[in-house]
Amino acid sequence: MSTRQRRELWPSFVDVALVALVLVVGLAGSLGAYRSLSLKAAAQEREQLNAMGQSVVGAFDRQLMRVVEALQAAGQMLSAQTDLTREQFMRYGASLVGDASGLTLLEWQPVVPHEQLAAFERQAAREQPGYLVVEPAPDDRGGGFVAARPREFHVPVHYSWPESGAAVGVDMAFDPRRMHSKLLARDTGVPIASEVFTVIHRGQPGGARSGFAVSAPVYRVPRPVGTEARRRELRGFLAGVVELPSLMSEALVRAEANGLDVFVFDQEEDHRLIYASASGEPSRVDERGMALSVDVGGRPWQLVLRPRPGALGNAVDRTPLLALAAGGLATLLVALAVGRSLVVRRHLERTETVLAEDRQHLSNVIDGTAAGTWDWRLDSDRLAINERWAQMLGYTCAELEPISGQTWERLCHPGDLVEARQALDRHLGGQEERYAAEFRMRHAQGHWVWVQSSGRVFERDADDRPLRLAGTHLDISRRKADEQRLLNDARALEAANRQLRDLAILDALTGAFNRRHFDDICLASAQRGQAVGLCMLDIDHFKAYNDRYGHQAGDAVLRAFAQTLNNGLKRSTDALFRLGGEEFGVIFSASSAAVARQFVGRLSAAVHALAVPHADSPHRIVTASFGVAWWAAPTSGLTPEAMYAAADEALYEAKRAGRDQIVAHCFLAGEGEALPAGPQA
Incomplete structure (x- = not known):
């Protein structure tokens, strides 16, 4: 081939190479756009599924939280109530099961050592004739119930709300799997959920229902510290039975609305399926499903959400394919245009300038457009x-x-x-x-x-x-x-919590602190190491007042006394208690014994100023006897029991001296911190 021929072929070779380059670049760009749009569509679908999943899990969490919080508060209140009757439990169970959505059964399960089982059965039979502690019979005996076998201790169902179909008398200690969660709740002091089991409904027809129990420990003393103390002070368990269909009801409404099937697995049991809203258990989450972990009373559960066909869009998004086809067609057209228009390069350059401006404008609009656009x-x-x-x-x-x-x-x-x-x-x-x-x-x-x-x-x-x-x-x-509703709900919950705390420490009649809060305030006052006094007063001849004027008038006197005494408290560290009946206590700060006597004298004068008529009193009005104990410099050895005993002894002396008296015992550093001997008759 001659040099001339090579020179003539060279432009053709360049043209072909340029067209090939345009084709390669254009097709690569089309493939890139196709991949980008496909990923974007998949991401949008995933975001949509995640939003729907969070709605379902949020409904589940709210339902579960109401159950656990209700049981925890109830367990703490039962710890402070030593004598629980069937009637009290029925009233309490009716209100709690009605308020805690998802809680279908509430049971009181005391811990009974085996040697005390017979006495417990006799005591329980007085309220519930025919009460016996039983357990499910072995399978080879044809089902039913038999007397509980001997074991170290029993955990029978003593009371249940509702009683219809309840497992009253069934010893829950027969099943080590159920006892695992209860023993863990005992040692940790918080409600713990059991594994899912078939709920026992004695004498009630109907198919088996799956559920689990959330056990809240109840102790003989409030909030024991340490595992050994919790085991020693354990009184029993307040167990709430939650049936899975009831717990999942609100979440299923959300799932149904979003076209999702729900599968629930217990991760502690080798990923065991415990609930399914549809057939076809998923062995693992595919690319169209999602899995969310939740904590159910200390047990890890996994919620697998599987969208139904059409839930994430009825039509297949063909935009990526259209972009690929359009890109390929455009590439071919551009390549053809380049091949046919090389001779008019200047015109092409002008066209490219205009096209660049159009592309920039289009890019601006696309970048800013998701709803309403502005420029x-x-x-x-x-x-x-x-x-x-x-x-x-x-x-x-x-x-x-x-x-x-x-x-x-x-x-x-x-x-x-x-x-x-x-x-x-x-x-x-x-x-x-x-x-x-x-x-x-x-x-x-x-x-x-x-x-x-x-x-x-x-x-x-x-x-x-x-x-x-x-x-x-x-x-x-x-x-x-939605954000405003959540804020309003949070404020309402905070107000309810404050009201619950007040109910736990305040006397309902007078508004003063109650006896349960007395020890905490005494201990805090004594441990400050500063001068502190405890005044105890008893309304004189109060029984005679009630007999003459009636208990409603007596309650009015108690409220008036509480208001008067509260008005006499000037410091933030002073506190008024109703210790029982007509007996009140005042913890106060006083820099000296004289100041302490003056303080109590003002309280006595304020009581006299009430001038409540009392025909059966020698003074013809309602009076009170005051006993005061004051410590100049208490040490850490001063206990609430010692403070109470010292003030009570002074009160006894005031009453023995004829009532309407003030008797004060003042102690120097280190004195009066041991429990005094009781008053002599």
Whole structure:
């Protein structure tokens, strides 16, 4: 081949290479776009599934939390109630099972050593004739129940709400698997869930139902510290039986609404399936499902959510395939255009310039579009919006014309405008990469719509001053309403918790602290190491007052005394207690014995000032006897029992001296910290 021929072929070779390069690059770009759009569609589907899954798990968590919190509070209250009757348990169970949604059965299960079993059965039979402690018969004996076998201790169901079909008398210690959760609850002091089992319904027809028990330990003393103390002080268990269909009811409503099948596995039992809302157990989560872990009273469960066909969109997203086809076709057309238009390169360059501008404009719109779009030119204050932006506020674009930055300011809530403008200024000043703000805008019908606005600068001048911004508006009113509801629920829960704490430490009649709170305040006052006094008073001839005027009048006197004594407390460390009946106690700070006597004298004078008539009293009015114990410098050895005994002895002396008296015992450092001998008759 001659040199001339090679020179003539060279342009053709270059043209072919250029066309081939265009084809390779174009097809690679189309494949990249196809992959990117496929990943984006998959990510959107995953986000949708995650949002639906969180809704289901949130409903499950709320249902479970109500059960555990109710049992924990109930267990603490039963720890303070030494003598529990069947009638009391029935009333309490009726209110608790009704309030704790998902809790279908409440049982009181005392711990009974084997040597005390016969005495326990006799005692229980007085309230429940025919009561016996039994356990399920072995399978080879045809089912039913037999007398409980001897074991170290028994955990029989003493009371149950409701009683119909309940396992009253069944010794739960027969099953080591059930006892595992109870023993763990005993040692930790918190409610623990058992594994899933078939719920026992004695004498009640119907198919077997799966459920689990949440056991809350009940101790003889409040909040024992340490494992050994908890085992020693264990009184029994308050067990709440939760049937899985009831617990899952709210979550299933959410799952059904979102087109999801729910499968629940117990991770402690080798991933055992314990609940399924549909047939076909999933051995593992596939790419269209998701698994979420939850803690159920100390047991790890896994919720597997499997979307049903069509739940994540009825139509297959063909956008990636269309993009690939369009990209391939465009590549072929561009390659053909390049091959046929090499001779008009200058024209092609001009066309590429125009195309680049169109691509830039399209890129701006795509980057900022997710709902309503806006494009704001700062130099002319011209704001271009799409129809969705206007429809979000109940308008059309034509109704808002002419549209400018002032249009946005006019519609924006005055309380949000300053913060939104500050966010815009930070972006325009280069302090933040993007502009983002949440504010309210007035709807055409008069109400406010919460809007999430985001965007960024797309064009600047030679001095780097911003000329043009573009972005989106999203309606987030529903999200804001949900956030407000959650905030209101949190506030209501906090108020309920405060009320529960008050009920645990306050006397219901007088509003004073009760006896259970007395030891805590005494101990805290003594351990401060500063001078402290305890005044105990007893209303004189109160029984005679009740007999003459009636108990309602007596209750009114108790409330009046409590109010009067409370009005006499001046320091934040002073506290008033109702110790029982007509007996009150006041813990107070006093720098000296004289100050202590003066303080108690003012309380006595205030009681006299009430001048409540009492025809059966020598003084013709209601009076009180005061016993005072005061320590100048208490040490850590001073106990609430010693303080109570010292003040009680002084009160006894005041009553023996004729009542309506004040008797004070004052102790120097280290004195009066041992329990004194009782008063002599």
